[in-house]
Amino acid sequence: MRNQCKELLTMLKKIKNLLLREYQLQVEFRDINSYFLSELNCSDIPESKYEVSLSHLNHEKKLDLKDIEEIFGADEQRAKSIQNSLKRIYYKASCDKAWDDSFIKALKxxxxxxxxxxxxxxxxxxxxxxxxxxxxxxxxxxxxxxxxxxxxxxxxxxxxxxxxxxx
Ligand SMILES: [Zn+2]
Structure with missing residues:
Protein backbone atom coordinates (compact mmCIF):
# COMPACT_ATOMS: atom_id res chain seq x y z
CA MET A 1 0.00 0.00 0.00
CA ARG A 2 2.73 2.35 0.99
CA ASN A 3 4.60 1.65 -2.23
CA GLN A 4 1.49 2.28 -4.25
CA CYS A 5 1.09 5.64 -2.60
CA LYS A 6 4.67 6.45 -3.39
CA GLU A 7 4.20 5.45 -7.02
CA LEU A 8 1.07 7.52 -7.27
CA LEU A 9 2.85 10.51 -5.80
CA THR A 10 5.74 10.15 -8.25
CA MET A 11 3.26 9.93 -11.10
CA LEU A 12 1.41 13.04 -9.93
CA LYS A 13 4.68 14.88 -9.61
CA LYS A 14 5.61 13.93 -13.18
CA ILE A 15 2.23 15.13 -14.47
CA LYS A 16 2.60 18.37 -12.54
CA ASN A 17 6.05 18.97 -14.05
CA LEU A 18 4.77 18.22 -17.53
CA LEU A 19 1.89 20.66 -17.13
CA LEU A 20 4.20 23.28 -15.69
CA ARG A 21 6.57 22.86 -18.62
CA GLU A 22 3.65 23.27 -21.08
CA TYR A 23 2.64 26.44 -19.27
CA GLN A 24 6.19 27.86 -19.37
CA LEU A 25 6.40 27.26 -23.09
CA GLN A 26 3.21 29.20 -23.70
CA VAL A 27 4.93 32.42 -22.77
CA GLU A 28 6.05 33.99 -25.99
CA PHE A 29 8.11 37.03 -26.85
CA ARG A 30 5.73 39.91 -27.58
CA ASP A 31 6.47 42.24 -30.44
CA ILE A 32 7.32 45.84 -29.69
CA ASN A 33 3.98 47.16 -31.00
CA SER A 34 2.09 45.35 -28.28
CA TYR A 35 4.26 47.15 -25.69
CA PHE A 36 3.69 50.48 -27.46
CA LEU A 37 -0.06 49.82 -27.44
CA SER A 38 -0.16 49.01 -23.72
CA GLU A 39 1.60 52.31 -23.03
CA LEU A 40 -0.61 54.26 -25.46
CA ASN A 41 -3.64 52.83 -23.63
CA CYS A 42 -2.62 54.49 -20.39
CA SER A 43 -1.45 57.75 -21.96
CA ASP A 44 -3.21 61.00 -22.88
CA ILE A 45 -3.01 60.18 -26.59
CA PRO A 46 -6.48 59.74 -28.15
CA GLU A 47 -7.21 56.34 -29.69
CA SER A 48 -7.82 57.91 -33.10
CA LYS A 49 -4.12 58.86 -33.14
CA TYR A 50 -2.69 55.47 -32.19
CA GLU A 51 -1.89 54.51 -35.76
CA VAL A 52 0.07 57.66 -36.56
CA SER A 53 1.77 57.44 -33.15
CA LEU A 54 2.78 53.83 -33.82
CA SER A 55 4.42 54.74 -37.10
CA HIS A 56 6.33 57.49 -35.30
CA LEU A 57 7.40 55.06 -32.55
CA ASN A 58 8.48 52.52 -35.16
CA HIS A 59 10.59 55.17 -36.93
CA GLU A 60 8.45 54.83 -40.05
CA LYS A 61 7.18 58.38 -40.08
CA LYS A 62 8.91 60.62 -37.59
CA LEU A 63 6.71 63.42 -36.23
CA ASP A 64 8.30 66.75 -35.41
CA LEU A 65 6.58 69.42 -33.34
CA LYS A 66 4.92 71.01 -36.39
CA ASP A 67 3.55 67.62 -37.54
CA ILE A 68 2.14 66.98 -34.08
CA GLU A 69 0.46 70.40 -34.00
CA GLU A 70 -1.14 69.65 -37.36
CA ILE A 71 -2.13 66.02 -36.87
CA PHE A 72 -3.37 66.40 -33.30
CA GLY A 73 -4.88 69.86 -33.85
CA ALA A 74 -2.84 71.03 -30.88
CA ASP A 75 -1.24 74.34 -29.91
CA GLU A 76 2.50 74.45 -29.31
CA GLN A 77 2.30 73.72 -25.59
CA ARG A 78 -0.01 70.74 -26.03
CA ALA A 79 2.14 69.49 -28.93
CA LYS A 80 5.20 69.58 -26.67
CA SER A 81 3.38 67.56 -24.05
CA ILE A 82 2.35 65.00 -26.70
CA GLN A 83 5.95 64.85 -27.90
CA ASN A 84 7.06 64.10 -24.34
CA SER A 85 4.39 61.43 -23.93
CA LEU A 86 5.61 59.74 -27.11
CA LYS A 87 9.19 59.84 -25.89
CA ARG A 88 8.18 58.35 -22.54
CA ILE A 89 6.17 55.62 -24.26
CA TYR A 90 9.13 54.81 -26.48
CA TYR A 91 11.58 54.35 -23.59
CA LYS A 92 9.15 52.54 -21.30
CA ALA A 93 8.07 50.08 -24.01
CA SER A 94 11.62 49.36 -25.23
CA CYS A 95 12.92 48.85 -21.69
CA ASP A 96 10.00 46.64 -20.67
CA LYS A 97 10.44 44.55 -23.79
CA ALA A 98 14.18 44.16 -23.24
CA TRP A 99 13.57 43.12 -19.60
CA ASP A 100 10.79 40.65 -20.51
CA ASP A 101 12.79 39.24 -23.43
CA SER A 102 15.79 38.44 -21.27
CA PHE A 103 13.49 36.85 -18.67
CA ILE A 104 11.65 34.75 -21.27
CA LYS A 105 14.91 33.76 -22.94
CA ALA A 106 16.23 32.44 -19.62
CA LEU A 107 12.86 30.79 -18.94
CA LYS A 108 13.02 28.91 -22.21
ZN1 LIG B 1 9.84 48.02 -10.20
Missing amino acids: ADFVKTFILKNAGTNEHCDFCLSKFDQELPLTVKTLEMFHSNCKCKPYKKSFIEPVIKF
Whole structure:
Protein backbone atom coordinates (compact mmCIF):
# COMPACT_ATOMS: atom_id res chain seq x y z
CA MET A 1 0.00 0.00 0.00
CA ARG A 2 2.73 2.35 0.99
CA ASN A 3 4.60 1.65 -2.23
CA GLN A 4 1.49 2.28 -4.25
CA CYS A 5 1.09 5.64 -2.60
CA LYS A 6 4.67 6.45 -3.39
CA GLU A 7 4.20 5.45 -7.02
CA LEU A 8 1.07 7.52 -7.27
CA LEU A 9 2.85 10.51 -5.80
CA THR A 10 5.74 10.15 -8.25
CA MET A 11 3.26 9.93 -11.10
CA LEU A 12 1.41 13.04 -9.93
CA LYS A 13 4.68 14.88 -9.61
CA LYS A 14 5.61 13.93 -13.18
CA ILE A 15 2.23 15.13 -14.47
CA LYS A 16 2.60 18.37 -12.54
CA ASN A 17 6.05 18.97 -14.05
CA LEU A 18 4.77 18.22 -17.53
CA LEU A 19 1.89 20.66 -17.13
CA LEU A 20 4.20 23.28 -15.69
CA ARG A 21 6.57 22.86 -18.62
CA GLU A 22 3.65 23.27 -21.08
CA TYR A 23 2.64 26.44 -19.27
CA GLN A 24 6.19 27.86 -19.37
CA LEU A 25 6.40 27.26 -23.09
CA GLN A 26 3.21 29.20 -23.70
CA VAL A 27 4.93 32.42 -22.77
CA GLU A 28 6.05 33.99 -25.99
CA PHE A 29 8.11 37.03 -26.85
CA ARG A 30 5.73 39.91 -27.58
CA ASP A 31 6.47 42.24 -30.44
CA ILE A 32 7.32 45.84 -29.69
CA ASN A 33 3.98 47.16 -31.00
CA SER A 34 2.09 45.35 -28.28
CA TYR A 35 4.26 47.15 -25.69
CA PHE A 36 3.69 50.48 -27.46
CA LEU A 37 -0.06 49.82 -27.44
CA SER A 38 -0.16 49.01 -23.72
CA GLU A 39 1.60 52.31 -23.03
CA LEU A 40 -0.61 54.26 -25.46
CA ASN A 41 -3.64 52.83 -23.63
CA CYS A 42 -2.62 54.49 -20.39
CA SER A 43 -1.45 57.75 -21.96
CA ASP A 44 -3.21 61.00 -22.88
CA ILE A 45 -3.01 60.18 -26.59
CA PRO A 46 -6.48 59.74 -28.15
CA GLU A 47 -7.21 56.34 -29.69
CA SER A 48 -7.82 57.91 -33.10
CA LYS A 49 -4.12 58.86 -33.14
CA TYR A 50 -2.69 55.47 -32.19
CA GLU A 51 -1.89 54.51 -35.76
CA VAL A 52 0.07 57.66 -36.56
CA SER A 53 1.77 57.44 -33.15
CA LEU A 54 2.78 53.83 -33.82
CA SER A 55 4.42 54.74 -37.10
CA HIS A 56 6.33 57.49 -35.30
CA LEU A 57 7.40 55.06 -32.55
CA ASN A 58 8.48 52.52 -35.16
CA HIS A 59 10.59 55.17 -36.93
CA GLU A 60 8.45 54.83 -40.05
CA LYS A 61 7.18 58.38 -40.08
CA LYS A 62 8.91 60.62 -37.59
CA LEU A 63 6.71 63.42 -36.23
CA ASP A 64 8.30 66.75 -35.41
CA LEU A 65 6.58 69.42 -33.34
CA LYS A 66 4.92 71.01 -36.39
CA ASP A 67 3.55 67.62 -37.54
CA ILE A 68 2.14 66.98 -34.08
CA GLU A 69 0.46 70.40 -34.00
CA GLU A 70 -1.14 69.65 -37.36
CA ILE A 71 -2.13 66.02 -36.87
CA PHE A 72 -3.37 66.40 -33.30
CA GLY A 73 -4.88 69.86 -33.85
CA ALA A 74 -2.84 71.03 -30.88
CA ASP A 75 -1.24 74.34 -29.91
CA GLU A 76 2.50 74.45 -29.31
CA GLN A 77 2.30 73.72 -25.59
CA ARG A 78 -0.01 70.74 -26.03
CA ALA A 79 2.14 69.49 -28.93
CA LYS A 80 5.20 69.58 -26.67
CA SER A 81 3.38 67.56 -24.05
CA ILE A 82 2.35 65.00 -26.70
CA GLN A 83 5.95 64.85 -27.90
CA ASN A 84 7.06 64.10 -24.34
CA SER A 85 4.39 61.43 -23.93
CA LEU A 86 5.61 59.74 -27.11
CA LYS A 87 9.19 59.84 -25.89
CA ARG A 88 8.18 58.35 -22.54
CA ILE A 89 6.17 55.62 -24.26
CA TYR A 90 9.13 54.81 -26.48
CA TYR A 91 11.58 54.35 -23.59
CA LYS A 92 9.15 52.54 -21.30
CA ALA A 93 8.07 50.08 -24.01
CA SER A 94 11.62 49.36 -25.23
CA CYS A 95 12.92 48.85 -21.69
CA ASP A 96 10.00 46.64 -20.67
CA LYS A 97 10.44 44.55 -23.79
CA ALA A 98 14.18 44.16 -23.24
CA TRP A 99 13.57 43.12 -19.60
CA ASP A 100 10.79 40.65 -20.51
CA ASP A 101 12.79 39.24 -23.43
CA SER A 102 15.79 38.44 -21.27
CA PHE A 103 13.49 36.85 -18.67
CA ILE A 104 11.65 34.75 -21.27
CA LYS A 105 14.91 33.76 -22.94
CA ALA A 106 16.23 32.44 -19.62
CA LEU A 107 12.86 30.79 -18.94
CA LYS A 108 13.02 28.91 -22.21
CA ALA A 109 16.55 27.72 -21.51
CA ASP A 110 15.72 24.55 -19.68
CA PHE A 111 18.82 24.50 -17.46
CA VAL A 112 18.19 27.80 -15.66
CA LYS A 113 15.86 27.51 -12.67
CA THR A 114 16.47 30.68 -10.70
CA PHE A 115 17.74 34.21 -11.19
CA ILE A 116 18.93 37.16 -9.16
CA LEU A 117 17.47 40.62 -9.71
CA LYS A 118 20.32 43.10 -10.06
CA ASN A 119 20.30 46.84 -9.60
CA ALA A 120 21.48 48.58 -12.77
CA GLY A 121 23.13 51.31 -10.75
CA THR A 122 20.53 53.92 -9.91
CA ASN A 123 18.23 54.26 -6.95
CA GLU A 124 15.02 55.06 -8.79
CA HIS A 125 13.22 51.80 -8.13
CA CYS A 126 9.73 51.00 -6.98
CA ASP A 127 9.23 49.45 -3.55
CA PHE A 128 8.50 46.07 -5.06
CA CYS A 129 11.79 45.88 -7.00
CA LEU A 130 13.70 47.27 -4.03
CA SER A 131 12.36 44.40 -1.91
CA LYS A 132 13.57 41.83 -4.46
CA PHE A 133 17.15 42.90 -5.19
CA ASP A 134 19.96 40.37 -4.72
CA GLN A 135 17.63 37.51 -3.87
CA GLU A 136 17.54 34.22 -5.70
CA LEU A 137 14.06 34.03 -7.22
CA PRO A 138 12.39 31.17 -9.11
CA LEU A 139 12.52 31.66 -12.85
CA THR A 140 8.87 30.90 -13.62
CA VAL A 141 5.93 32.41 -15.47
CA LYS A 142 4.41 33.11 -12.06
CA THR A 143 7.40 35.29 -11.12
CA LEU A 144 7.18 37.14 -14.46
CA GLU A 145 3.49 37.81 -13.83
CA MET A 146 4.30 38.93 -10.31
CA PHE A 147 6.65 41.59 -11.75
CA HIS A 148 4.05 42.61 -14.32
CA SER A 149 1.40 43.24 -11.70
CA ASN A 150 3.55 44.70 -8.90
CA CYS A 151 6.39 46.67 -10.45
CA LYS A 152 5.66 50.39 -10.45
CA CYS A 153 9.10 51.61 -11.56
CA LYS A 154 8.95 55.01 -13.23
CA PRO A 155 9.64 55.86 -15.94
CA TYR A 156 10.87 52.31 -16.48
CA LYS A 157 12.63 49.39 -14.76
CA LYS A 158 16.32 49.96 -14.10
CA SER A 159 17.24 46.44 -13.16
CA PHE A 160 18.34 43.34 -14.94
CA ILE A 161 18.08 39.64 -14.32
CA GLU A 162 21.12 37.49 -13.75
CA PRO A 163 20.31 33.83 -14.43
CA VAL A 164 21.81 31.46 -11.87
CA ILE A 165 23.58 28.68 -13.68
CA LYS A 166 24.45 25.63 -11.63
CA PHE A 167 26.86 23.00 -12.89
ZN1 LIG B 1 9.84 48.02 -10.20
